[in-house]
Each structure stands twice: as structure tokens, then as C-alpha cells.
Amino acid sequence: MNLTEYLDAEWKPALGCTEPAAVAHAASLAAAQGTGEVRAVRLVVDPRTYKNCHAVGLPNSGGRTGILWALALGACLPDPSLGLGCFAGVDAGVLAAAAELLARKVIRVEVDPCRAELHIDCTVDREDGTGRAVLEVEHTHVARLEANGAVVGGAPARIGSEGAPSVRATVGTMGLQELRKVAATLSDEDRRRLREGAAFNLAMAEHGVSLLPAGFVPPPGSDLMTRLSRLVAAGVFARMSGVPLMVVSLAGSGNKGITVSVPVTLWGRAGGHPQARIDEALAFACLVTTATTQQLGTLSAVCGAANAAGIGIALAILLLEGANPGQMDLAVANMVGNVAGMICDGAKIGCAMKAMTGVDAAFRSATLALADFGIPATDGIVGVDGDASLANLGRLARQGMTGVDAEVLEIMQAKL
Numbered sequence: 513m514n515l516t517e518y519l520d521a522e523w524k525p526a527l528g529c530t531e532p533a534a535v536a537h538a539a540s541l542a543a544a545q546g547t548g549e550v551r552a553v554r555l556v557v558d559p560r561t562y563k564n565c566h567a568v569g570l571p572n573s574g575g576r577t578g579i580l581w582a583l584a585l586g587a588c589l590p591d592p593s594l595g596l597g598c599f600a601g602v603d604a605g606v607l608a609a610a611a612e613l614l615a616r617k618v619i620r621v622e623v624d625p626c627r628a629e630l631h632i633d634c635t636v637d638r639e640d641g642t643g644r645a646v647l648e649v650e651h652t653h654v655a656r657l658e659a660n661g662a663v664v665g666g667a668p669a670r671i672g673s674e675g676a677p678s679v680r681a682t683v684g685t686m687g688l689q690e691l692r693k694v695a696a697t698l699s700d701e702d703r704r705r706l707r708e709g710a711a712f713n714l715a716m717a718e719h720g721v722s723l724l725p726a727g728f729v730p731p732p733g734s735d736l737m738t739r740l741s742r743l744v745a746a747g748v749f750a751r752m753s754g755v756p757l758m759v760v761s762l763a764g765s766g767n768k769g770i771t772v773s774v775p776v777t778l779w780g781r782a783g784g785h786p787q788a789r790i791d792e793a794l795a796f797a798c799l800v801t802t803a804t805t806q807q808l809g810t811l812s813a814v815c816g817a818a819n820a821a822g823i824g825i826a827l828a829i830l831l832l833e834g835a836n837p838g839q840m841d842l843a844v845a846n847m848v849g850n851v852a853g854m855i856c857d858g859a860k861i862g863c864a865m866k867a868m869t870g871v872d873a874a875f876r877s878a879t880l881a882l883a884d885f886g887i888p889a890t891d892g893i894v895g896v897d898g899d900a901s902l903a904n905l906g907r908l909a910r911q912g913m914t915g916v917d918a919e920v921l922e923i924m925q926a927k928l
Contacts, residue, residue, distance in 0.1 A: 513679075513682060513683065513686070513694050515694060515695075515697055515698055515699065515702050515795065516699060516701065516702055517679060518679055518683065518694075518798075518799070518802075519702060519705055519706070520679075521679035521680065522679065522680065522683075522762060522763050522764075522798065522802050523705060523706070523709055523760055523761075523762060523769075523798065524596065524652075524760065524761050525596070525597060525709075525712070525758050525759070525760055525761070526596040526597065526758070526759055526760070526761040526766045526769075527571050527596065527597040527598070527599050527600055527756065527757075527758050527759075528568075528569075528570055528571040528599045528751070528754060528756075528766075529564065529565075529568040529569075529570075529751065529752065529766065529859045530564075530596060530651050530761055530764055530765055530766055531561050531564035531565050531568075531651070531811075531859060532564075532565045532568055532570055532578075532579065532582035532859075533582075533596040533597075533598060533599060533651070534561070534596065534630075534632055534647055534651040534652070535555065535557070535561070535565060535579060535582045535583055535586060535632055535634070536582045536583070536585055536586030536589065536598050536599065537586065537592065537594075537595055537596060537598050537647070537651075537652070538555075538586065538632045538633075538634040538645040538646070538647050539553065539555070539582075539583050539585075539586025539587040539589075539634045539636060539645070540586045540587070540589040540591070540592040540594075540598055541592045541634075541643070541645035541654065541657060542587070542634045542635060542636040542643035542644055542645040543586070543587045543588070543589070543592075543636040543638065543643060544592045544643060545636075545641055545642070545643025545644075545657070545658070545659035545660070545664070546636065546637075546638035546639070546640055546641025546642055546643050546659070546660075547638060547639070547640045547641060548638050548639025548640040548641075549638065549639045550587050550588070550609075550613060550618070550636060550637070550638050551618060551637045551638060551639065552618045552619075552620070552635075552636075552637040553583055553584070553587045553613065553618060553619045553620070553634070553635070553636050553637075554619075554620045554622070554634070554635045555579075555583050555619075555620070555621045555622065555632070555633070555634050555635075556622045556623075556624050556631070556633040556634075557579075557621070557622075557623060557624070557627075557631060557632050557633070558623070558624060558627035558628070558629065558630060558631040558632075558811070559623055559624075559625055559627070559917060559918070559921045560630070560809075560811030560812070560813075560856075560917065561630055561631070561632060561811060562579060562621070562623045562921065562924075563811075563856070563857070563858040563859075563917070563920060563921060563924060564811065564856075564858050564859040565578065565579035565582055565858075565859070566578060566579060566858045566859075566860070566924045566927075567858060567859070567860040568752055568754070568858070568859040568860050569752060569753045569754025569755075569861075570582055570585065570599060570602075570754050571599040571600070571602070571754050571755065571756035572599050572600070572602035572603070572754075572756045573585065573599070573602060573607065573754060574607065575754065576754075577754070579621055580614060580619055580621065581610065581614070583619055583621065583634070584610035584611075584613045584614050584619055585599070585602055585606060585607070585610045586598065586634075587610070587613060587619075587636050588606045588609040588610050588613070589601045589602070589606060590606075595652055596651060596652060596761070597758065599756065600756070623921065623925075625918070625921075628809075629648065629649050629809075629810065629811075630647070630648065630649055630650065630651065630764075630810055630811055631646075631647075631648055632645075632646065632647040632648075633645075633646045633647075634646075641659060641660055642658075642659075642660055642661070643657075643658065643659055643660075644656070644657070644658040645657050645658075645666075646666065648668070648669040649669035649810070650669065650764065650810075651764055653669045654666040654667075655667065655668055655669050656668075680763065680802055680805070680806050680810075681806060683799060683802045683803050683806060684802070684803050684805075684806025684807060686799075686803060687899045688800065688803075688827065688837070688840055688841075688844070688898045688899060689837055689840075691796060691799040691800055691803060692796055692831065692840075694795075694799060695792050695793075695795040695796035695799055695831075696792055698791055698792060698795055702791075702795070703788070703791045706773075706791055706794050706795060706798075707787075707791065708760075709760030709769065709773060710760075710773040710774070710776075710777045710794065712757075712758055712759050712760050713747060713759050713760060713769055713770045713773045713774055714747075714773070714774055714777065714778075715757060716747045716750055716751055716755065716757050716759050716770060717743045717744060717746050717747030717750070717770060717774050718743075718746075718747075719746075719747075719750050719755060719757060720743075720745075720746030720747045720748075720749050720750030720751075720755070721743070721746045723746070723749060723750055723753065723755075724745075724746055724749060728742055728745075728746070729742045729743050729746055730742065736778075736779070736782055737872070737875045740774065740775040740778055740779065740871060740875075741775070741868045741871035741872045741875070742868060743774055743775075743778070744770060744771050744774050744775060744867050744868060744871050745864040745865065745867055745868035746864070747759075747770040747774060748767050748770055748771065748817070748863050748864040748867045749861055749864035751766055751767065751770065752767075752859060752860055752861045752862075752863050752864065753861055760773070762798055762801055762802070762821070763798075763801055763802045763805040763810075763816070763820065764805070764810050764811075765805075765816055765817070765821075767816070767817045767821075767859070767863055767867060768801055768805070768816055768817055768820060768821040770867070771817045771821035771822070771825070771867045771870060771871065772794070772797045772798060772801055772821045772824050772825060772828075773794060773797075775825055775871055775874075775875075776790070776793055776794050776797050776824075776825060776828045776829070776832075777790060777794060779829060779832065780793060780794075780832055783832060783833075785832050789832060790832070792831065793828040793829075793831045793832045794828065796824075796827060796828050796831050797821075797824035797825055797827065797828035798824065799824075800820075800823055800824040800827050800828075801820045801821050801823070801824035802820075803902065804819065804820035804823050804824070804902055804905070804906075805820045806906075807902050807903065807905060807906025807909070807910075808820060808905070808906055808909040808910070809906075809909060809910055811856075812856055812909050812910075813855060813856060813909050813913035813914065813916050813917045814852065814853075814854060814855060814856055814905075814908075814909045814913060815851075815854040815855065815856045815863075815866045815870070816856065817863060817866055817867040817870050818851045818854045818866050818867065818869055818870030818873070819847070819851055819852065819854065819870070819905065819909075821867070821870060822847055822851060822870035822871065822873055822874040822877075823843075823844055823847045823848075823874070823902070825870075825871060825874035825875075825878075826843040826844070826846070826847055826873075826874040826875075826877045826878040826881070827840055827843060827844070827878075829874070829875070829878040830843055830878050830881060830882065833878075833882060835881065835882060838884075839881045839882060839884065840881070840898055841886070841897045841898040841901075842880070842881040842884070842885065842886025843877045843878050843880075843881035843886070843898075844877075844897075844898035844901045844902060845886045845887045845888075845889070845894045845895070845898070845901050846873075846876070846877035846880055846881060846886050846887055847873060847874065847877045848887075848893060848894055848895075848901040848902070848904065848905050849887035849891055849892060849893070849894045850873050850876075850877065850887075851869065851870060851873050852893060852905055852908060854866060854869070854870075855913070855916055855920065856920075857920045857923075857924075858920070858924065893905065893908055
């Protein structure tokens with residue numbers, strides 16, 4: 513595993529929540545294949561993308577939320593090259609045009625319940641030409657691009673082919689100690705990218721403090737664990753509210769990027785650890801988060817910020833504190849035996865509470881593991897070691913909780 517290749521695939525800038533940004537990106541790509549007035553916009557998405565677009569805030573939109581606005585804004589954006597940063601192109605003119613599309617009721621959204629992986633299929637019919645863009649598996653992977661029915665771009669997303677899907681799949685096959693060794697191979701450029709991303713995410717968290725009640729985030733010098741978990745909550749709250757600040761996403765999720773990088777970075781600094789060691793711990797946390805995401809699924813029935821990112825944090829803290837492999841297994845057992853049942857009911861400001869819970873659990877799990885205490889393998893879904901525990905968690909999420917997702921989706925659709 514080449515860490516530079518890994519960061520290219522999994523450590524990416526994003527503006528706003530990743531799923532609505534991907535929907536807007538697909539709409540912008542489709543719209544660019546024609547000219548003139550937009551006559552109709554049709555979107556078909558997988559259930560979990562729909563779930564994550566349902567109530568989340570959109571950057572530069574004046575407080576608008578949800579999948580219809582994401583789709584309308586995307587269809588009116590002039591520059592599809594912005595990718596997941598596409599909401600940076602939203603201005604007063606784009607807002608007015610999107611509002612007109614919604615008023616004309618020419619936007620249609622359908623959910624394809626048979627899609628288990630990420631699937632965004634957008635068609636935009638304009639006065640002069642019709643475009644279609646299909647994103648699959650990864651938020652930025654264009655599987656098909658059409659202009660007036662003719663294929664003009666894209667390539668099928670196949671796990672194991674070149675590109676982002678193969679990177680995540682490869683990381684998902686590696687054990688915790690293998691990932692620990694990979695984290696130690698950072699180049700100078702890898703270190704720069706990790707630090708830069710952590711700085712973006714910390715800036716979002718610090719901005720988020722101003723949006724929450726005074727005293728919610730204790731000042732510097734207070735209890736470190738409480739301060740860091742609440743700082744993460746502030747960052748996620750700000751991002752889910754649509755604050756137009758760039759973050760760096762991890763494993764397809766900006767919330768995972770914030771949840772991992774803020775506490776690992778600040779814990780390392782507070783403990784006086786050398787910057788090189790903090791870089792290595794953050795790389796390890798990212799790799800573990802990606803591996804767990806691969807087990808759970810890119811868009812999962814369980815909360816990725818609490819589960820995948822939380823496990824990443826716990827193991828990064830143990831790396832910083834010089835823990836042995838057995839203690840790392842204990843930390844995973846403590847996390848899996850604690851927060852495995854936390855569902856994902858879409859991206860929204862409430863994710864801030866879940867992320868905070870995940871960080872709190874990560875600190876407790878790591879502290880107990882350092883004292884050689886862990887939930888035993890005889891309990892519930894906990895495995896004989898960390899790798900087995902992650903596999904059991906993935907089985908629960910992918911197979912055992914499919915019914916949960918269906919019920920969550922029905923509840924959401926009933927609200928519209």
C-alpha cells in the first residue's frame with residue numbers, strides 16, 4: 513500500500529456534506545451536456561445517499577437544506593469541474609435559478625431500493641440537449657456520462673480496478689498491525705497533506721464553537737477529553753449546518769475527517785508528542801477508519817463517525833502512548849462492544865451529538881485498554897482480536913441492519 517496513493521483516494525477536500533455535494537456535482541455534469549433553459553431534472557439514487565441528503569444544510573445557499581435544493585442548485589451551476597467543492601459556485605444568480613426550478617416543479621427524485629452501493633443517476637433536459645451523469649461506488653467516480661443519449665465519458669466502477677475503489681478495498685483486507693506498519697512509511701509530502709487537512713478541519717471546529725451555546729466547548733486548560741469531544745461536535749454541527757468552509761474528508765465523509773483529525777492532532781500536541789509521531793498516529797487513524805468503513809459499507813446503516821472514526825481515534829491514541837498490539841485489540845473490543853448499535857439516520861445537525869459520543873467512547877476505550885482492560889471475546893459480537901471484532905461489526909452493519917435502513921427511509925419519506 514502506497515500512502516500517497518491512499519491519501520489521493522481517501523483524504524479529499526470537500527465543501528459541505530459529501531452526498532448532496534455529489535448529487536449537485538452529478539447534476540452539474542449532466543447540465544453541462546446541453547444549453548438553454550432547464551426543462552426537467554430527474555434523479556435516481558440509492559437509499560443511503562437519499563438518507564444523507566434529506567435534511568443537511570447546503571453551503572452558500574442561505575440556509576437551504578435537502579436533496580431537492582442540492583439537485584436544483586447543481587443543475588444551475590456553470591462549472592462541473594469543481595467536483596465535491598461545487599457549492600463554492602453558488603451565488604445569487606444560481607440561487608434564483610434553482611428557486612425557479614423548484615417553483616416550476618420540474619425536479620423529480622426517485623429512490624432505487626435495490627442499490628446497495630452509492631448510486632447517483634442524474635438526467636438534465638435542457639432546451640438544447642439532454643445530459644446524463646452517473647456516479648457509482650465513490651462520490652466522484654463518473655461511471656457514465658451521456659450527451660443526447662450518446663456516451664461521452666465515464667468508466668464502470670469495479671472493486672479491484674485502478675482508482676479509489678481498489679484503494680479502499682485493499683486497505684479493508686489488511687490487519688491492524690499491517691496498517692500500523694504502513695502508517696510509519698509517511699513521506700514528507702504525505703505529512704504535509706495530513707497536517708494541511710487537519711488544519712482545515714480544526715478551523716471548521718473552531719468556527720463551530722461560535723454557533724453553539726456559550727461554554728459548550730470548555731476553554732483551553734479544561735479537561736482535555738471533554739474539550740476535544742465537544743470541539744469535534746462543534747465542527748460537525750457547523751458542517752451539517754452548511755457553513756461554507758472547506759474540510760478534508762476521510763473515506764468519503766467530511767464528518768469522519770473532522771472526527772478523526774481534530775482529537776488526534778490536539779491530543780498529540782497536548783501530550784507533547786513530536787510532530788512526526790502525531791503525523792504517524794493520524795495516518796494510522798485514517799487507515800483504520802478506511803478499513804472499518806470498508807467493513808461497514810461506504811454508506812452504512814450504522815454511524816460511521818461513531819464507529820469507524822471512533823475506532824480510528826482510539827487506536828491512534830494508543831499508538832501515541834506506546835501501546836502494544838494486545839492493547840489495541842482490547843480498544844477495538846471496547847468500541848465494538850459499546851457503540852456498535854448506533855444507527856445512521858442521515859446527515860444532519862444531530863450528527864454532532866453522535867460524533868461527540870464516538871469521541872468520548874474512543875477516549876474511554878483507549879484509557880481502559882492502556883490499563884489492560886477490555887470487553888472479553890465471550891461477549892456479544894466481540895471477536896477474539898481486533899480484526900475479528902471489526903469483521904463482526906461489518907457483518908452486523910451489512911447484513912443484520914438492512915431492515916433498519918428501510919424503516920429509516922420510510923420515516924424520512926413520510927416527512928416530505
